Amino acid sequence: xxxxxxxxxxxxxxxxxxxxxxxxxxxxxxxxxxxxxxxxxxxxxxxxxxxxxxxxxxxxxxxxxxxxxxxxxxxxxxxxxxxxxxxxxxxxxxxxxxxxxxxxxxxxxxxxxxxxxxxxxxxxxxxxxxxxxxxxxxxxxxxxxxxxxxxxxxxxxxxxxxxxxxxxxxxxxxxxxxxxxxxxxxxxxxxxxxxxxxxxxxxxxxxxxxxxxxxxxxxxxxxxxxxxxxxxxxx
Amino acid sequence: xxxxxxxxxxxxxxxxxxxxxxxxxxxxxxxxxxxxxxxxxxxxxxxxxxxxxxxxxxxxxxxxxxxxxxxxxxxxxxxxxxxxxxxxxxxxxxxxxxxxxxxxxxxxxxxxxxxxxxxxxxxxxxxxxxxxxxxxxxxxxxxxxxxxxxxxxxxxxxxxxxxxxxxxxxxxxxxxxxxxxxxxxxxxxxxxxxxxxxxxxxxxxxxxxxxxxxxxxxxxxxxxxxxxxxxxxxxxxxxxxxxxxxxxxxxxxxxxxxxxxxxxxxxxxxxxxxxxxxxxxxxxxxxxxxxxxxxxxxxxxxxxxxxxxxxxxxxxxxxxxxxxxxxxxxxxxxxxxxxxxxxxxxxxxxxxxxxxxxxxxxxxxxxxxxxxxxxxxxxxxxxxxxxxxxxxxxxxxxxxxxxxxxxxxxxxxxxxxxxxxxxxxxxxxxxxxxxxxxxxxxxxxxxxxxxxxxxxxxxxxxxxxxxxxxxxxxxxxxxxxxxxxxxxxxxxxxxxxxxxxxxxxxxxxxxxxxxxxxxxxxxxxxxxxxxx
Numbered sequence: 041x042x043x044x045x046x047x048x049x050x051x052x053x054x055x056x057x058x059x060x061x062x063x064x065x066x067x068x069x070x071x072x073x074x075x076x077x078x079x080x081x082x083x084x085x086x087x088x089x090x091x092x093x094x095x096x097x098x099x100x101x102x103x104x105x106x107x108x109x110x111x112x113x114x115x116x117x118x119x120x121x122x123x124x125x126x127x128x129x130x131x132x133x134x135x136x137x138x139x140x141x142x143x144x145x146x147x148x149x150x151x152x153x154x155x156x157x158x159x160x161x162x163x164x165x166x167x168x169x170x171x172x173x174x175x176x177x178x179x180x181x182x183x184x185x186x187x188x189x190x191x192x193x194x195x196x197x198x199x200x201x202x203x204x205x206x207x208x209x210x211x212x213x214x215x216x217x218x219x220x221x222x223x224x225x226x227x228x229x230x231x232x233x234x235x236x237x238x239x240x241x242x243x244x245x246x247x248x249x250x251x252x253x254x255x256x257x258x259x260x261x262x263x264x265x266x267x268x269x270x271x272x273x274x275x
Numbered sequence: 276x277x278x279x280x281x282x283x284x285x286x287x288x289x290x291x292x293x294x295x296x297x298x299x300x301x302x303x304x305x306x307x308x309x310x311x312x313x314x315x316x317x318x319x320x321x322x323x324x325x326x327x328x329x330x331x332x333x334x335x336x337x338x339x340x341x342x343x344x345x346x347x348x349x350x351x352x353x354x355x356x357x358x359x360x361x362x363x364x365x366x367x368x369x370x371x372x373x374x375x376x377x378x379x380x381x382x383x384x385x386x387x388x389x390x391x392x393x394x395x396x397x398x399x400x401x402x403x404x405x406x407x408x409x410x411x412x413x414x415x416x417x418x419x420x421x422x423x424x425x426x427x428x429x430x431x432x433x434x435x436x437x438x439x440x441x442x443x444x445x446x447x448x449x450x451x452x453x454x455x456x457x458x459x460x461x462x463x464x465x466x467x468x469x470x471x472x473x474x475x476x477x478x479x480x481x482x483x484x485x486x487x488x489x490x491x492x493x494x495x496x497x498x499x500x501x502x503x504x505x506x507x508x509x510x511x512x513x514x515x516x517x518x519x520x521x522x523x524x525x526x527x528x529x530x531x532x533x534x535x536x537x538x539x540x541x542x543x544x545x546x547x548x549x550x551x552x553x554x555x556x557x558x559x560x561x562x563x564x565x566x567x568x569x570x571x572x573x574x575x576x577x578x579x580x581x582x583x584x585x586x587x588x589x590x591x592x593x594x595x596x597x598x599x600x601x602x603x604x605x606x607x608x609x610x611x612x613x614x615x616x617x618x619x620x621x622x623x624x625x626x627x628x629x630x631x632x633x634x635x636x637x638x639x640x641x642x643x644x645x646x647x648x649x650x651x652x653x654x655x656x657x658x659x660x661x662x663x664x665x666x667x668x669x670x671x672x673x674x675x676x677x678x679x680x681x682x683x684x685x686x687x688x689x690x691x692x693x694x695x696x697x698x699x700x701x702x703x704x705x706x707x708x709x710x711x712x713x714x715x716x717x718x719x720x721x722x723x724x725x726x727x728x729x730x731x732x733x734x735x736x737x738x739x740x741x742x743x744x745x746x747x748x749x750x751x752x753x754x755x756x757x758x759x760x761x762x763x764x765x766x767x768x769x770x771x772x773x774x775x776x777x778x779x780x781x782x783x784x785x786x787x788x789x790x791x792x793x794x795x796x797x798x799x800x801x802x803x804x805x806x807x
Contacts, residue, residue, distance in 0.1 A: 126576070141663045142663075163559060164559060
């Protein structure tokens with residue numbers, strides 16, 4: 041579903057991501073962990089096609105994000121770490137805007153908006169301006185907008201920040217359902233317990249380089265993910 | 276102690292732009308700071324100079340008929356008007372919209388200290404605005420009328436007016452804060468209010484000369500009438516002259532007003548700053564929305580942004596209103612005006628047509644930067660459109676379409692109105708109708724390219740991309756300059772070619788320029804957008 045091959049991204053002299061390669065198969069929830077400034081967001085932005093990179097290749101379902109970004113973006117959705125949405129729109133207007141862009145039909149979007157807005161208990165606030173939303177409400181809206189066009193690949197940067205426990209639970213269920221239906225999820229998180237319970241595979245990045253990746257059992261062995269992570273960070 | 280600390284913080288915030296360059300994110304150099312203060316002083320002097328001339332016109336005629344008090348009534352009235360108008364839009368923000376409200380209220384600080392420090396800043400602002408009027412007026416007074424009582428009058432009158440300006444501005448800010456919490460369509464109401472202020476300003480501006488002339492001619496008569504029927508107004512003027520009783524009465528009144536307003540602000544400050552909006556929550560009703568294509572969705576997004584921001588609308592949309600007013604005026608009186616100009620200056624209809632086109636183009640150019648602004652306004656939201664499966668040309672097309680949808684109808688109305696009443700043959704009239712439209716198209720495409728070349732994406736206040744960015748300044752000044760350039764050569768060329776030929780050349784050049792800009796936009800502009 042997602043192939044990252046030898047990805048390198050530099051900011052001036054500083055190398056943010058160095059020769060990173062990852063393969064994410066259909067049906068996988070892939071967690072991406074690392075300390076602040078390790079290169080997670082840069083990698084995710086590069087995959088989402090909103091940041092140009094210096095070398096390497098990113099393929100979404102076999103299509104290059106560089107040569108055909110539109111085709112790639114049609115298949116995926118991206119949620120950034122800070123959901124800066126259009127404050128001047130209402131929640132429903134924003135969802136309709138996204139649905140229009142992805143060409144979601146009127147009836148289909150209606151039923152999807154109802155389903156997801158009810159699931160996140162946001163239905164009553166959809167007519168309110170986004171400017172009046174709390175951080176958590178914006179995050180919920182960003183999640184709904186990502187799911188509204190039924191993407192095959194979902195890229196998320198710290199998706200659980202700001203969500204209440206019920207909404208977090210719903211999101212985890214939705215993530216699993218996407219993968220059960222043949223999609224894939226690639227997301228970053230600092231909450232290692234979540235990563236440990238939710239992810240099929242995990243990658244740990246340090247100073248722009250991948251230091252370990254694989255299935256949860258391969259990465260942690262007999263230890264907890266927290267122990268492994270702290271150990272690798274200390275090296 | 277606490278009050279002083281808070282006041283220092285408030286003043287630092289107000290004058291921060293003089294010492295710190297937000298765009299470059301670094302402190303200004305000593306030379307730059309000095310330059311900023313010199314510029315500020317020059318602007319103050321220009322303002323004060325205007326009121327000096329006004330005072331010079333009024334002083335002697337009024338004092339010569341024993342109506343010195345009327346002189347101070349007029350000066351005091353203007354100072355109050357200017358002070359309140361000048362402070363009105365800032366007071367609400369300064370008093371209630373500070374970002375540190377929650378932080379300060381969470382600290383062991385009495386609300387009265389917070390209110391006091393903010394009121395003090397409102398006072399300084401009001402003093403500045405009213406001082407521009409009062410100080411030159413007293414300078415003229417001391418030059419023309421050598422009255423020692425005037426010193427006392429100057430001190431008390433300045434204090435009375437500045438304190439009254441502060442009290443009334445704060446009261447206005449309080450009213451705005453109370454009303455703002457209940458409004459649904461804040462942006463539209465703000466725009467309407469601002470337009471009303473602009474209309475009042477121009478109404479007064481165009482009438483003031485007539486009013487002053489009438490006042491000077493009939494000073495004794497007016498003075499007698501006011502003194503007889505409105506003694507309070509007479510006393511206000513006498514306070515300016517230094518009459519002890521009048522000074523005492525007005526100083527006491529100003530103090531009482533301030534005390535009452537401060538009491539009101541102190542009592543309500545906590546409630547207002549911590550209140551959530553009382554605007555009725557709109558219930559969401561599910562309905563099937565007609566699906567739109569990408570182009571339409573992107574255009575709607577641009578329009579929604581435009582309509583949600585009073586600052587955006589007032590700065591970059593107001594020229595559409597000017598074009599409508601101009602078109603209406605032309606239909607009403609245009610024929611007589613154009614014929615009058617042509618006959619008085621003894622020029623041919625072609626020259627009138629060329630300059631009429633330039634005036635329309637210059638008015639329309641006040642909106643040519645709308646596409647440049649829309650690029651910078653993406654700001655932190657840029658990730659959304661970049662992560663969506665849309666081609667950059669569609670995004671840029673929607674930005675162009677916003678300007679065209681706001682301006683094309685008023686522009687065509689205005690230029691067709693001018694064409695209809697102008698003397699000349701059909702070709703000349705057709706070109707007068709077409710040339711301003713081509714001019715707007717060219718400046719819009721050009722503006723978008725400039726916006727992409729010099730985007731201002733890292734802003735926290737919309738004022739920066741809308742009013743202060745490099746791209747918008749270049750767009751505005753550049754298109755003004757271009758409007759002038761379209762007409763000036765004809766002053767010399769009119770001997771060799773007629774107006775229709777000249778306007779054909781200009782139109783062809785503008786059309787060619789538009790085509791080149793369009794090509795550049797598709798070739799380089801889309802790449803520039805991807806690189807943002």
